[in-house]
Amino acid sequence: MRSKTFRLTLMGMFVALSFVGSYIKIPSPFQSIALDSMPAFLAGLMLGGIEGAVIGFLGHMLTAANAGFYLTLPIHLLVAVIMAITIYAYHWTYKKANLIVAGIAGIVLNGVGAPLVLALMPQFGWGFFIGIAPFLILASAVNVGISLVVFTAVKKTKFVQSAGLDYGK
Structure with missing residues (x-):
């Protein structure tokens, strides 16, 4: 495995990609649904769960900031x-199972689990869940799908092999 500096540089690049992805919106009544999470999903596979989680956190905050903290x-x-x-969890599922199971877990957790948590809060409720879940499932499928395709292609390259990335395993 390469140095910590190399990994931090990759994390910075993934955060930057999250910021760019935050400008690519998926049309919905909710302004903050975007392609910001694909780099985090990809980083979860390439760099590991903690690194991917940090990128996912920062990516969402960048998207929310772009939308004016809509919620x-x-x-x-x-x-x-x-x-x-x-x-x-996406990283962990890949580590314990395979890419297909991880992809399903990522879509379900992000597209259904996240709005379900908010639906349980009194200021949101089930109407919020019903309204946002279809858009989040679509956005999650696109983000996870792109991460799976890119990961599958990138893990075969000489760069990734020479970088000594552990692919989350």
């Missing part, structure tokens, strides 16, 4: 923590 800062902090947990 308020405290709620977006909660969602960012849920995103970090989701990315860690």
Whole structure:
């Protein structure tokens, strides 16, 4: 495995990609659904669960900031923590099973689990869940799908092999 500096540099690049992805919105009534989580999902596979979780947290906060903290800062902090947990679980599932199971887990946790947590809060409720879940499932499928395709291609390259990335395993 390469140095900590190398890994931190990659993390910085993934955070930057999350920021760029935060500008690529998936049309919905909720302004903060975007392609910000793909780099975190990819980093969860390439760098590991903790690194991916940090990138997922920061990526969500960048997207929420771009949208003006549509659901308020405290709620977006909660969602960012849920995103970090989701990315860690995605990494863990890949480590324990395979890419297909990890992909399903990532989509379900991000697309259903996150809004379910908010639906249990009195200020949101089930109407919020029903309204946002279809868009989040779509966004999650796109983000996870791209991460799986890129990971599958990138792990075969000489760069990744020479970098000594552990692919989360």
